[in-house]
Amino acid sequence: MKYYDKLVFELSKPGRTAYTLPNNGFKASLSEIPAGLLRSESPVLPEVSEPDLVRHYTNLSQMNFGVDTGFYPLGSCTMKYNPKINEEIAAMPAFQGLHPLQDESTIQGALEVYYEMQKALAAITGMKRFTLNPCAGAHGELTGLMIIRNYHLLRGDTARTKVIVPDSAHGTNPASAAVCGLEIVEVKSGANGLVDVESLRPLLGPDIAGIMMTNPNTLGLFEKDIKEIAALVHECGGLLYYDGANMNPLLGMVRPGDMGFDVMHLNLHKTFSTPHGGGGPGSGPVGVCEKLADCLPVPRVEKLENGKFTVVGSSKTSAGRVSAFMGNFGVILRAYAYILMLGKQNVKMAGKLATLSANYIKESLKDAYKLPIPTVCKHEFVFDGLIDDGSSTGKPGATTLDVAKRLLDFGFHAPTIYFPLLFHQALMIEPTETESKETLDAFIDVMHEIAREAAADPDILHNAPHKAPITRPDETTAARNPILKCEL
């Protein structure tokens, strides 16, 4: 890999351009603009030629690692392959040229996609209706909690101010609840890694707005007591929120609606194959059961009796507006293409193969890595560090961080590390369904090789990566003394 870390400003030379502006068709001249509105000095913009510009961004892109470059077993993130047909559909001029303020008679096709997509998601999850407006998973969580709060308030129940969150939850769950103004109550996991029903029971009462659960949970384990948990939470008047981050293994097999969940979000950028990893854009549609349908945010798309589609912009019972327009439509479009390409039959294969791949890696590596919970997993699982970390050599042992860094030398993206917090050396692996057996075997071989290296000489791992252009950034200094802007 060629090392490249220049800023475009470093290439800048006065007078160079990579563009030609069209003639100014407006009559107004600068002299007619009030002096107070004119800039006093020129903006600092890079001046580069087109070839320099193209090389700059091409070189930067080659420093990147993505699902198109190699295996990316980042637990909890569902880094499945992003089919190129999704991109072809999203690039169609009829979609690309849309403006959100266009008259609805001119965007019937887009509204139909929006309407049909929410119906498809409702069918897959067993929910009644969906909003596609939230722009990310955590945005969906916040939207879902706003719906829950709104539902209780509309019933005149102001006492429900607490949300129960398991100790294995994604960190976004308590964060979203706090942003929504709700208090967080933690429920412990049992030794089997599942929510402990007996620990949950005493927490339930008239102050509980609901519980947030991920199923399968962050250890990749199916919460088998979910029916009992749902009954208990409903009995106390609370609602169940389903964090859809781990929906992938259940696709077409089990539906959150049938498990008793009232509200949920999906991550289209995880489960439904749209690109992610560079900060977005994502999409976090929120589905609700029938009694919450009136609380969904606006705008909503409705189908009229004459077959036309219309946008409903306001509603007295809605939890409110959560995005400027109607979410990240380009992402929704890609995910819709994915669902149609898979079809009803193949959608069931995705979850099965994701589960098979995860269990295959888990069973193949448990002789070298500590497996705290040995049961069958779903789409992902968690190791708790190396069995032999090499500390018997007299050197400090190799940690999970060291294993992750060493993996980079072999051309694999590192798994998620130090999450979930239940184990000190957590290493969380999610292969997804889109990898071949050859890729999985190559990864298993490398993980064994790394374990052998650690046992023989942990310093090989301590000093890794040896081949990556950047080795170990100083995260502590970056956090203590961040430099957040480029001084020109």
Add this chain to the structure above:
Amino acid sequence: MSKIAKGLLYSESHEWVKVEGNIAVIGVSDFAQAEMGDITYVDLPDEGDEIEKGEDFGALESVKASSELYAPVSGKVVEVNTALEDAPELINEDAFENWIIKVEMSDESELEDLMDAKAYEEVAK
């Protein structure tokens, strides 16, 4: 192996307490700082805040995690170690020397719920 200072009282959530009359000096254990890794930020309460045993009164952030600080005793915060604002690494350097807050205890019998150094050894493994 992390150090455990003798003569202090410890909570299960790894805070230590040094009793000076009715004042409780509170910090986190060496074990806690070692588990956290390089601490990058200490979220401190204000002087005069009332804190309640078992409730969080602040937080530590490191490159690895963020962790709440739980009050080992109830009372009023009478002094805050503001040096930690600019130098959170002091906790990594010496977790017992660099206390976090001093609290005027409202119920000294709460101290009985804390562990001595010997009992804490079992927790900090």
